[in-house]
Amino acid sequence: MTDPERPLTEVEVDELVRKCKDVCLNEYPNPDRVGCPSDEAIERLAHEDQDLLRNDELISHVASCSPCFRKHVACREQMRSRNRLKIAALSTAAVLLLVFAVLTVRNLSMAPGQTGISKGGVPPQVPESRAQTESQPRAQPDRATPASKPDQWVVATLDLRDLSGSRGEGETRPRTRDLARERLNLRVLLPVGSPPGPYEITVQDLDGDFSRSVTTDARVNAGETSAQAKVDLTEAPSGPLRFGVRRPGADWAWIDVRVR
Numbered sequence: 001m002t003d004p005e006r007p008l009t010e011v012e013v014d015e016l017v018r019k020c021k022d023v024c025l026n027e028y029p030n031p032d033r034v035g036c037p038s039d040e041a042i043e044r045l046a047h048e049d050q051d052l053l054r055n056d057e058l059i060s061h062v063a064s065c066s067p068c069f070r071k072h073v074a075c076r077e078q079m080r081s082r083n084r085l086k087i088a089a090l091s092t093a094a095v096l097l098l099v100f101a102v103l104t105v106r107n108l109s110m111a112p113g114q115t116g117i118s119k120g121g122v123p124p125q126v127p128e129s130r131a132q133t134e135s136q137p138r139a140q141p142d143r144a145t146p147a148s149k150p151d152q153w154v155v156a157t158l159d160l161r162d163l164s165g166s167r168g169e170g171e172t173r174p175r176t177r178d179l180a181r182e183r184l185n186l187r188v189l190l191p192v193g194s195p196p197g198p199y200e201i202t203v204q205d206l207d208g209d210f211s212r213s214v215t216t217d218a219r220v221n222a223g224e225t226s227a228q229a230k231v232d233l234t235e236a237p238s239g240p241l242r243f244g245v246r247r248p249g250a251d252w253a254w255i256d257v258r259v260r
C-alpha cells in the first residue's frame with residue numbers, strides 16, 4: 001500500500017478530481033430536485049460568494065446533487081470563458097474544494113472514531129464510497145481550514161513606508177503587522193525613497209521551517225515605490241514570523257508579522 005502520509009502527486013490529484021467530478025455529475029440524479037437551492041444561490045456559490053462558501057449545508061447539497069452540481073459546473077465554465085486569464089485553474093480547484101468540504105463536513109458529523117474513509121472500512125453512503133474506494137482521498141481535519149477557502153488570491157496591502165532600510169539589533173523594532181491567512185496578492189509599499197527595480201520578498205518563521213519567497217519588480221508611481229507579490233500564507237504557522245524585503249544583494253529589511 002502507499003504511505004498514507006505521502007502527499008498526492010499532481011497526477012493523482014487530477015485523477016481524484018476527475019473521479020469525484022464524475023461521481024458528482026452522474027451519481028446523484030435527484031429527479032424531484034429534493035432540497036435544491038435556487039439557481040441564484042448556485043450561481044452565487046459559483047461566483048465565490050463568501051457567505052455561501054461558508055454554508056456547509058449548501059456546499060454539501062451541491063456536491064451530492066447532480067443537477068445542482070451540473071449547474072454549478074456550468075456557471076464556473078461560463079465564468080471561465082468570460083474571464084479566462086483570471087480563473088485559469090479555478091474550476092478544478094472549486095471541485096476539489098467542494099469535495100474536501102463535503103468530506104470534512106461528513107467527518108465532523110460522524111461519531112468520534114468513525115472516519116468514513118478508513119482503510120478497509122465500509123463507507124456509510126453508497127454513491128460517495130465509489131470515489132473513496134477507488135482513489136483513497138485523505139481528508140485531513142487539520143488542513144480543513146485552508147482547504148475550505150476559495151482558491152483565489154486575496155488582495156492586501158503591507159505598508160512599509162515608515163521603514164528605513166536595514167536595522168541594527170539594538171534599534172527599536174517597528175510594530176508587528178498582521179497578515180491574513182490567505183493566498184495573498186500583496187501590494188507592498190516600500191520604504192520612502194526606495195528605487196524601482198527588482199526586489200526579493202520573503203516571509204519566514206524563526207526556525208526556517210516555513211518560508212515563502214518571491215522576486216518582484218517595484219515601480220514608482222507618484223513618488224511612491226510599490227511592489228506586487230503573490231505569497232501563499234495558508235499554511236503559515238501561527239507563531240511569530242518575519243517579513244523581509246531587499247534589493248538583490250543588499251541587506252534585508254525585516255519586520256515582525258503575524259498570520260491570522
Ligand SMILES: [Zn+2]
Nearest residue numbers: 036037065068
Ligand atoms: Zn439539488
